[in-house]
Amino acid sequence: MANEVVKKEPMFTEGYVIMPYKYSVGTLASKFFIEIRDHKKINGVKCPKCNIVIVPPRSVCIKCFNKIEDLVELSGKGTLVTYTVAHYDSAVQAMKPPYAIGVIKLDGADTAITHFIGEVDFKELKAGMKLEAVFNETRNANILDIKYFKPVKNKG
Amino acid sequence: MTQRVAIVGIGQTNHSGRRPYHNDGEVIYDAISAALADAQLSIKDIDNVIIGDMELFEGHSLNDAMLLDYTGAEGRSGFKMNTGGTVGSMNVISGWYNVASEFSDTTLVIGWEKHDEGPTTSAITTIWDPAINRPFEVGAISGLAMISNAYMTRSGCPLEVGAIVRAQASDNAARNPKAHLRERYTVQDVMSARMVLYPLNLLMICPTSLGACALVLAGEKKARKINKKPVWIRDHATAHQVTRGMDFMAEAGKIDTSMTVTGRKIFQRNHITKPMEEIQVFEMYDPCAFCQPAWLEEFGLCEAGQGWRLIEKGVTAREGSFPVSPSGGTLCTNAIGDTATVRVAEAALQLRGDAGEHQVTREVKMALASGYGGMYWTDLLLLSNTLD
Amino acid sequence: MKAKPQLELIYLDMTLKMPFKWNTGEPLGEFFRELKANEKIYANQCPTCGRNYCPPANICTRDHSRCNEKDKWVAVGPKGTLLTFFICEQSFLIPTTGEMLEVPFSVGLVMLDGAPVVLQHCLQETDVEKIKPGMRVEAVFKPKEERKGNIFDIIHFKTIKE
């Protein structure tokens, strides 16, 4: 009996889950994004108790659970910790593949930030290489105001 | 290898409709800081963290992972609960299992929600079976509207009783600084509110709030050292109910609901024969105005058909002989992921005598707190301020 | 309350859009095939405890007995009695389509003739004065060529006089 039923046309219910969201980044992170948008500056936040510098910002210290309220200015330059190159596409990706994504430790920060790496031959990617931020012309106070990080060219 | 479990720290944010200055993690951090301060502990004294909220309400999955630094869970054990409306009580119950089993000595339990960020009703609608009844549901309230309508038909409960419940809740919430909707309403005000889902008007349904509530649970030996007024979790029960297109309603009034099952278990196991005398207050998860009358009956606190009559007599008021939701309840404050945690927290405050202006007039030794949601599921907890 | 300093606050607007294609499985698939082909609404019964299901259940929720023998299915409805209902007056975003709900929107639980089961579906009537629990209703089907084998092969339940 069960087999006879299974041989018939399979039935499906199709649809979507479509939902809009409005996420508050909070007071401290608002300041962080406004600095990027208005001054092309990537800031970190500093724990007043243990002095750790966190970027992207969090208003609670990841080490001592203390409240953090202030930004500290960073240079926008950093070091590549690790990376990967995306070769496949899906509906949710912000860039067309292939593109490189890196974990970057900004100078003066104790944590690292993930972002795209641009203006680079993928073969030249190497942990430890120096990178600097490149900003978009139009900026909307979100993380994509940073276009990508690119290798720092040694002068001369 | 079991130990008794007490609530030794209680923290709750104020609840509101919007809180744009803070992100979700910062709201949670406020509740945790308050709970730790109440217990006079620091995060270092916590060994296990359990967090719960509603899926898809804020638009990110695995938000326990995203919020880890704010919850203080790094390097500690713990997990995320996800049982829908009962999540706030299920995380307390999970905390109980962790501590009772001696797996943990001090567990931090967090319930939270930031309703202003996503389409709540749409998100809840995704819990329903897409082939059979998702098209016919409007979030959480449509099912409650059906249950209310059927209860009114079955028991003869008039629409005004819903308005009495809400007016009473508004007076309670006005006394509770943590509540969201704190305006006082008369029965007339409630009766004339805009219709949302017949028979429920805007004032007869719970609001969408944001806020967080945290509790610190500790094992017996530690509890007495930490807090002079530990509140003991005496017992708890959970019951699920299958609902394929609300098919259980075909036998409504004849079959056991999840409330009936949990009520019976708790009263039998604890030899409670006159629950409204032996228990002095009930913080009920009451998401619409007809939950109190219908569920007083279903929990087995009174006879079928009597729930609404008790409410008419003022029994469930803050000064009444069996106060229900003296905090203002879910009808005035509903950050879903924290709603049932708040029920437990508020029942515990009543037991400690620390509820302030909304403390009930009756002396409280034993209290009930419930969670409700998922799909007509119930958690019921029995709390007391002594172990006698 | 201290006044907050003026500060621009940043929000991120995001839309989550994820498609799904959910296999109904059996016996729900067969229930939909019957709706589509024959305008028939079927129910079944647990052979152990006698509980009734519409749409037919595979497994009894009470005792976990299998109850999907098609030859024991019974056709129920299309007429029935309204058990309870709601009328929604406030629109919301329907997550499966991304569109706003047209209101008023009324939904009932209908006790279908032939077995003690309820089916949840839209009511044609949206005027609260004209809907009463206990009233008689009947399923209205889409024309055969428009039926797709889903729950909307029934358009709604209309009020009938008997």
Ligand SMILES: [Zn+2]
């Ligand atoms: Zn620190």
Ligand SMILES: [Zn+2]
């Ligand atoms: Zn059965």
